[in-house]
Amino acid sequence: QARVVAVDGPSGSGKSTVSKRLASALGSAYLDTGAMYRAAALAALRSGVDLADKDAVAEAVRTAKLELGTTPGDPFTRLDGEPVDAEIRGAEVTGAVSAVAGVPAVREHLIAEQRRIIAEAGAGIVVEGRDIAEVVAPDADLKVYLYADELERARRRSAENDTDVSATAADIARRDAADSKTTKPLEAAAGAVAIDTTHLGIDAVVGRMLALLSN
């Protein structure tokens, strides 16, 4: 199997930027599993089902058509043929995603899809998420856990989304708490190298990962 790099971490840890840069540097594919859960949440919202009805949510997700672009320079997300890149980062989806990602049948469906994409990546793949090293790709060649101080994570995310820092901090804390029931957003998996990105630039983090891969 081609080289697989697993990058896990909470919101604002820098995992998306770092994962895309690393994939470009390696000439490999890139998979944003968070975008898959976000698109699944949007599918559930659009179907109008009660988000507390796990069977209905799972059915809405299973019948939706999700397409993920795995080129690091153009990682698009489509739902039923339509680009949803902006919408899946909006407040409505962000508010619903932890509940949808917490449905076991949704995870089962998306994890199978993620494993299929990984198996088909002939030039290797960098996969980012929260359960990649532990669940999706435990045989990954390199497992990295990125983390940063809570305030720094909120600052980064609010700069990206042009939102208020304290509201963003509250949203991240709420999602970290909700996600900790299904994934382990705040801890490194066994065998993962933990990197504190609070005071490290993107190039430094990518450099460290490239060094780990060449060892």
Ligand code: CDP
């Ligand atoms: O915005 P942020 O970078 O925090 O999150 P994301 O990577 O876009 O993931 C959005 C949400 O999807 C998370 O808050 C989790 O609820 C869920 N998720 C998950 O359950 N498992 C993954 N492997 C990736 C994301």
